Amino acid sequence: MGHDTRPRRFDSVSPAPADSAVIPRHVAIIMDGNGRWARARHLPRTEGHRQGVHATRTAVRFCAARGVQALTLFAFSSENWKRPSAEVNTLMSLFVSALEKELPELVQNNIRLRFIGEREAFSDKLKHRIHEAEAATRDNTGMELVIAVSYGGRWDITAAVRCLAVEVAEGRLDPASISVETLDRQLSTAGLPDPDLFIRTGGERRLSNFLLWQLAYTELYFCDVLWPDFDEDALQAAFEFFAGRERRFGRTGEQVSHERA
Numbered sequence: 001m002g003h004d005t006r007p008r009r010f011d012s013v014s015p016a017p018a019d020s021a022v023i024p025r026h027v028a029i030i031m032d033g034n035g036r037w038a039r040a041r042h043l044p045r046t047e048g049h050r051q052g053v054h055a056t057r058t059a060v061r062f063c064a065a066r067g068v069q070a071l072t073l074f075a076f077s078s079e080n081w082k083r084p085s086a087e088v089n090t091l092m093s094l095f096v097s098a099l100e101k102e103l104p105e106l107v108q109n110n111i112r113l114r115f116i117g118e119r120e121a122f123s124d125k126l127k128h129r130i131h132e133a134e135a136a137t138r139d140n141t142g143m144e145l146v147i148a149v150s151y152g153g154r155w156d157i158t159a160a161v162r163c164l165a166v167e168v169a170e171g172r173l174d175p176a177s178i179s180v181e182t183l184d185r186q187l188s189t190a191g192l193p194d195p196d197l198f199i200r201t202g203g204e205r206r207l208s209n210f211l212l213w214q215l216a217y218t219e220l221y222f223c224d225v226l227w228p229d230f231d232e233d234a235l236q237a238a239f240e241f242f243a244g245r246e247r248r249f250g251r252t253g254e255q256v257s258h259e260r261a
């Protein structure tokens with residue numbers, strides 16, 4: 001499907017299951033394994049990233065068609081700047097071209113875009129594209145697509161704490177009134193529900209400095225599929241895993257069953 005780039009409605013993907021209660025409101029994905037996918041085919045790593053864009057498109061269409069409220073994708077971590085400069089440059093160009101190409105379909109499907117991460121190091125072109133894409137989708141009311149680029153969970157928490165410290169220093173905030181919600185409001189994900197379902201492809205079982213604060217109660221799903229191969233069936237398996245989880249948020253299983261009855 002990924003090669004047809006004409007804008008179209010997401011209802012071209014298979015329909016949502018009947019029970020919307022088991023659909024995660026917010027899905028967060030670490031898209032891992034592009035490099036290994038390419039290496040296995042004797043291709044340059046950058047070709048894996050190019051193929052990864054198709055899987056990204058599939059994930060966006062799938063989640064939007066199922067009524068997911070927010071989808072957060074980890075596209076580039078604070079630590080990814082340490083990769084060889086040719087790979088970093090390819091990834092940055094890929095973000096620019098993907099934004100340009102995908103924007104009409106996102107607009108048509110009422111999707112709102114938000115970028116999170118440290119933008120300072122981006123080229124002017126990428127900064128401009130991000131600004132343009134966020135502005136063009138600002139009034140959309142459908143799924144929020146959050147792209148984490150140059151993002152780190154520790155950076156996010158540190159920046160939020162710094163903002164609160166300034167408010168305290170200026171006398172606008174009483175330290176005794178600081179709550180979980182106060183910090184939530186300063187994070188780059190402010191206004192979004194915490195992720196219900198976290199997916200990491202590519203076989204590693206770690207969070208790699210993704211949404212550290214926001215993932216406190218998230219169901220964690222790890223799979224060995226490499227990101228370019230992560231298709232609708234693989235997404236469906238992750239959603240089925242989520243549907244089978246009992247979410248207790250610190251309570252006992254008996255309490256949860258009692259509340260459901």
Ligand code: FPP
Nearest residue numbers: 031032033034035036037052053056075098
């Ligand atoms: C991790 O695979 C993947 C990345 C660092 C880049 C992810 C980017 C895309 C999928 C491009 C599309 C994204 C958008 C938002 C348009 P890896 O290189 O770490 O793979 P490896 O672990 O096999 O080396």
